[in-house]
Amino acid sequence: MAVRVNPKLIDDLEYYGAQDVIKCYHCGNCSAACPFSKEPFVFPRRSMRYLQMGLEQRLKGTLEPWLCYYCGECSEECPRGAEPGETMMSMRRWLTAQYDFTGMADIFYRSWKAELWAVLIVALLTGIGLLLYGFNWGGGNLSIYDGPQAFLPSSAIHTFDWIMGGFLLVLLYFNSLRMWYFVMKEQRVPKIKLSIYIKKLYVLFLHFFTQKRYSECERKRPWILHLVLMFSYLTMLILIMLFLRQVQDGPAIDWRVHVFGYLAAIGLITTVILAIRGRLKKTDPYHKHSHESDWMFLILLVIVSVTGVLQHVLHRVGLYAPANIMYVLHMMGVVPMLVLEVPFSKWAHLAYRTFAMYFSELEVEALKQQAKAQQPIDAARQVPQAA
Amino acid sequence: MSIQQKIGVYIYENGKEGKGIIDCRAIAEYAKGLPQVERVTLFSEPKKLNPLVLADEFKKAGFNRIVIAGESPGYFKPAFNRAMAEAGGDPDEVRIASFREHGVGLEGPTDRAKAVVACAVFGIPFGLAAIPGKVPVNPATLVIGGGVAGIQAALEIADAGYKVYLVERLGTIGGHMAMFDKTFPTLDCAACILTPKMVAVGQHPNIELIVLADVQDVTGRPGAYQVKVLKRTGRVDAKACVACNACAEICPVSVPSEFDVGIANRKAIYIPFPQAVPNTYIIDGASCTYVQSDGKKCGACLKKCAKDAIHFDAKDELIEFEVGNIIVATGYDTFDAHRLDRYGYGVLPNVLTSLEFERLTNASGPTGGKIVVKTKKLNKRTKTEEWVFDADGPKPKAVAIIHCVGSRDQNFNSYCSRVCCMYSLKFGHLVREKLPDAACYEYYIDMRAFGKGYEEFFERIKDEGVHVVRGRSARILPKGDRMIVKGEDIIHETVIELPVDMVLLAVGLQPTADAERLASMLGIERVQEGWFSEMEYNVEPTSTERGGIFVAGVCQGPKDIPDTVAQAAAVAAKALKSIVSGSIQGSRHRLTLLDIEQRAMSLAV
Numbered sequence: 001m002a003v004r005v006n007p008k009l010i011d012d013l014e015y016y017g018a019q020d021v022i023k024c025y026h027c028g029n030c031s032a033a034c035p036f037s038k039e040p041f042v043f044p045r046r047s048m049r050y051l052q053m054g055l056e057q058r059l060k061g062t063l064e065p066w067l068c069y070y071c072g073e074c075s076e077e078c079p080r081g082a083e084p085g086e087t088m089m090s091m092r093r094w095l096t097a098q099y100d101f102t103g104m105a106d107i108f109y110r111s112w113k114a115e116l117w118a119v120l121i122v123a124l125l126t127g128i129g130l131l132l133y134g135f136n137w138g139g140g141n142l143s144i145y146d147g148p149q150a151f152l153p154s155s156a157i158h159t160f161d162w163i164m165g166g167f168l169l170v171l172l173y174f175n176s177l178r179m180w181y182f183v184m185k186e187q188r189v190p191k192i193k194l195s196i197y198i199k200k201l202y203v204l205f206l207h208f209f210t211q212k213r214y215s216e217c218e219r220k221r222p223w224i225l226h227l228v229l230m231f232s233y234l235t236m237l238i239l240i241m242l243f244l245r246q247v248q249d250g251p252a253i254d255w256r257v258h259v260f261g262y263l264a265a266i267g268l269i270t271t272v273i274l275a276i277r278g279r280l281k282k283t284d285p286y287h288k289h290s291h292e293s294d295w296m297f298l299i300l301l302v303i304v305s306v307t308g309v310l311q312h313v314l315h316r317v318g319l320y321a322p323a324n325i326m327y328v329l330h331m332m333g334v335v336p337m338l339v340l341e342v343p344f345s346k347w348a349h350l351a352y353r354t355f356a357m358y359f360s361e362l363e364v365e366a367l368k369q370q371a372k373a374q375q376p377i378d379a380a381r382q383v384p385q386a387a
Numbered sequence: 388m389s390i391q392q393k394i395g396v397y398i399y400e401n402g403k404e405g406k407g408i409i410d411c412r413a414i415a416e417y418a419k420g421l422p423q424v425e426r427v428t429l430f431s432e433p434k435k436l437n438p439l440v441l442a443d444e445f446k447k448a449g450f451n452r453i454v455i456a457g458e459s460p461g462y463f464k465p466a467f468n469r470a471m472a473e474a475g476g477d478p479d480e481v482r483i484a485s486f487r488e489h490g491v492g493l494e495g496p497t498d499r500a501k502a503v504v505a506c507a508v509f510g511i512p513f514g515l516a517a518i519p520g521k522v523p524v525n526p527a528t529l530v531i532g533g534g535v536a537g538i539q540a541a542l543e544i545a546d547a548g549y550k551v552y553l554v555e556r557l558g559t560i561g562g563h564m565a566m567f568d569k570t571f572p573t574l575d576c577a578a579c580i581l582t583p584k585m586v587a588v589g590q591h592p593n594i595e596l597i598v599l600a601d602v603q604d605v606t607g608r609p610g611a612y613q614v615k616v617l618k619r620t621g622r623v624d625a626k627a628c629v630a631c632n633a634c635a636e637i638c639p640v641s642v643p644s645e646f647d648v649g650i651a652n653r654k655a656i657y658i659p660f661p662q663a664v665p666n667t668y669i670i671d672g673a674s675c676t677y678v679q680s681d682g683k684k685c686g687a688c689l690k691k692c693a694k695d696a697i698h699f700d701a702k703d704e705l706i707e708f709e710v711g712n713i714i715v716a717t718g719y720d721t722f723d724a725h726r727l728d729r730y731g732y733g734v735l736p737n738v739l740t741s742l743e744f745e746r747l748t749n750a751s752g753p754t755g756g757k758i759v760v761k762t763k764k765l766n767k768r769t770k771t772e773e774w775v776f777d778a779d780g781p782k783p784k785a786v787a788i789i790h791c792v793g794s795r796d797q798n799f800n801s802y803c804s805r806v807c808c809m810y811s812l813k814f815g816h817l818v819r820e821k822l823p824d825a826a827c828y829e830y831y832i833d834m835r836a837f838g839k840g841y842e843e844f845f846e847r848i849k850d851e852g853v854h855v856v857r858g859r860s861a862r863i864l865p866k867g868d869r870m871i872v873k874g875e876d877i878i879h880e881t882v883i884e885l886p887v888d889m890v891l892l893a894v895g896l897q898p899t900a901d902a903e904r905l906a907s908m909l910g911i912e913r914v915q916e917g918w919f920s921e922m923e924y925n926v927e928p929t930s931t932e933r934g935g936i937f938v939a940g941v942c943q944g945p946k947d948i949p950d951t952v953a954q955a956a957a958v959a960a961k962a963l964k965s966i967v968s969g970s971i972q973g974s975r976h977r978l979t980l981l982d983i984e985q986r987a988m989s990l991a992v
Binding site: 025026027028029030031032033037038039042045046077079080081 | 859
């Protein structure tokens with residue numbers, strides 16, 4: 001198969017954060033240092049090679065960057081300072097942009113200004129929309145926060161949430177489908193039977209909920225923090241999607257619902273503060289390099305958490321009008337964060353990483369079956385050798 | 388410079404200059420004042436050097452000579468050459484003013500840089516313009532370091548009939564080469580080549596051998612250096628001692644042997660190795676019970692010595708003499724493998740450094756040259772179990788050799804140590820020769836078999852059944868009695884985990900611990916990595932900026948034995964030239980900017 005070379009690829013990756021790929025001299029230290037690097041997925045060196053050679057088509061279909069959790073072991077040991085860990089991170093950004101059929105991810109990763117503008121515009125639209133809705137079709141009275149007469153009734157927000165969720169799912173679905181096509185159809189991987197797809201379906205859930213592979217890194221702390229962050233988010237998501245009315249009822253605190261919210265808020269804020277501190281201090285290898293998109297993500301998280309907590313507190317102490325305003329501000333953070341980050345930026349990894357784990361297991365399984373089928377032939381062919 | 392010249396000067400600032408080492412702005416100001424210099428440009432972004440843009444600049448200004456100045460400006464020459472050709476000029480008129488090559492970094496670095504720029508502007512090689520005046524020379528020579536370089540240089544000069552003082556830090560000359568088993572690629576026995584030379588040094592009437600000694604101070608000028616050498620006492624009279632070994636037999640103290648790099652023990656009174664020169668026993672004061680107890684305990688050797696050669700009251704002495712030339716041949720230290728904990732050196736018993744393996748496989752080593760793995764033995768005195776080499780111990784079934792340990796790694800030494808590939812191949816040969824049933828794996832990044840017969844040697848050891856694996860191993864993990872070597876085979880793109888019994892770490896070379904002290908004492912420069920600087924990289928690889936002080940061997944930069952010997956002989960020729968002619972070039976760094984500038988100008992006219 002002819003392979004087309006894109007000599008500009010390595011320069012292109014600089015926009016996504018990979019600055020030092022060119023320094024790599026292929027000693028293989030990184031691949032051997034990585035606890036996950038096993039056949040058929042030997043990384044990160046192979047991807048570094050493909051980058052240096054400009055093999056864009058092959059990189060598009062590689063799963064390897066998604067199998068890396070960036071513990072930073074490889075970057076620390078790299079004798080050339082080629083930053084293989086950061087290269088993997090940049091490749092994930094690049095792949096996110098490749099999978100995205102709208103082209104938005106590509107624009108956002110290349111220009112933080114474009115991303116900022118998009119965030120501001122979406123935030124503004126959200127704010128205006130909510131105010132218009134509140135005054136015209138909602139409660140109309142800024143000083144009522146809860147109940148059916150509320151300025152922003154929870155039933156309306158609930159509907160809006162479900163529409164937004166559906167929109168995001170559709171985007172992620174199409175992008176993941178593209179990922180599947182690049183990985184499974186364009187590459188020369190063994191043909192995978194439907195039975196394997198079904199047999200390995202459990203992998204999706206296992207990795208999504210436990211991030212089992214992350215726990216296999218030599219450093220355990222990032223895995224625990226990530227798990228706390230993820231479960232906090234998941235809790236919030238469930239509360240908002242299914243129990244929004246109970247969450248917003250009040251001002252008395254309903255401990256059966258709110259205790260989950262409090263725990264999730266604590267988990268969120270703690271992990272976000274730790275991540276920001278890590279990125280500022282740069283002591284851990286995985287925090288040494290921060291792309292603009294990483295900061296955008298963290299800042300949005302801070303805004304969302306702080307406004308979320310504040311609107312809750314204001315509501316409970318009886319300041320309904322400020323609580324409503326804070327709520328609008330909160331939504332002005334939440335909507336751009338979800339609408340832009342989930343399909344087009346860092347958050348997309350919730351789908352791609354999970355699918356990558358699934359696809360990689362499929363490939364391993366298919367190769368195993370292939371080897372089994374070939375074994376009798378090989379054994380017959382082989383000349384007996386002395387051990 | 389008969390034709391009207393229009394000269395453009397480009398000075399590359401790489402940031403290092405800003406830190407007070409070289410002041411590029413001052414150089415630019417100076418260059419502007421030089422005759423026929425039209426314009427001086429400072430640049431710091433090599434990425435922005437577009438030959439076509441440069442060509443436009445040249446054309447507009449009408450430059451017919453370009454000077455590129457900077458730390459190593461040769462890097463930019465291709466771009467400027469092309470620009471000059473595009474502009475219709477003569478690419479040969481792109482002149483280089485390399486600060487690094489011409490010893491900028493010494494006293495008055497900015498002045499030296501100015502002089503280098505001036506020479507380039509006048510179109511005169513710096514070496515032609517900056518020639519120091521001549522001074523009379525003392526015919527005696529001091530050689531610091533008694534390794535193969537020092538031995539070779541001392542013998543060449545002494546054979547020509549001139550006095551040589553050879554100062555060695557340890558109790559015997561021979562250096563690292565005396566520890567080796569074989570030399571590559573000829574597989575000659577290292578000791579068989581070296582020991583006759585060592586004996587020749589010991590017996591030479593023109594060589595005054597001072598062992599156990601450190602050069603304390605060097606003063607004076609080129610051609611007449613006053614040297615102070617502190618000779619530490621070995622507490623044994625060299626004239627009386629017949630090396631009968633009776634003292635060592637009775638000595639109760641046992642400590643790790645320096646010569647065997649710790650894989651075997653010696654006594655407190657010892658001879659480094661049987662062929663040591665001078666062949667005299669030494670008492671190591673730090674481990675000797677008698678010395679440590681101020682004569683209250685032990686003293687067994689004193690009673691045993693039939694020749695009354697042992698004098699515990701002997702004192703260190705300060706020796707002073709004058710020499711005309713000084714040859715620095717202080718060699719190297721090996722990289723400390725403890726710094727790389729992922730290879731488990733010091734934790735896993737059978738991870739050895741290259742020097743340890745040299746001693747192990749050497750016929751005069753602790754196992755008589757048998758390659759065995761360490762076995763656990765009870766030390767009767769300390770009642771602890773220790774890993775030791777036992778000649779009857781089990782043989783390794785698989786040996787891994789890991790190249791580039793501490794070399795070509797920006798976390799440690801970023802340079803290539805130059806000898807490791809070849810000695811590792813030699814190890815591969817020795818393993819396969821002595822243990823034909825053992826598998827041997829070489830993990831390498833790039834195979835640097837660059838010398839005469841080296842590539843052929845590489846091919847030969849591959850034929851001998853040594854497996855070469857392209858890719859550096861990243862981990863050595865214990866697994867039962869054996870070890871797992873984990874590395875990527877980058878050609879087959881697989882991570883392989885091989886079980887082995889012994890791992891050899893091809894540690895790199897690095898400057899000796901006291902190189903800094905020596906450099907400041909002698910007034911010579913060191914490069915960033917710590918090796919001594921030569922005067923000119925290409926044409927004066929043995930001289931230093933200081934007149935009458937020369938460098939030979941690895942202390943100037945990593946090199947193998949043939950190159951070391953060649954450089955030592957070259958140094959001897961340099962010294963002899965000055966002795967025979969009766970005069971020597973003074974120090975170049977004593978020249979003022981005005982001297983060099985005027986000379987360059989007169990040459991140009």
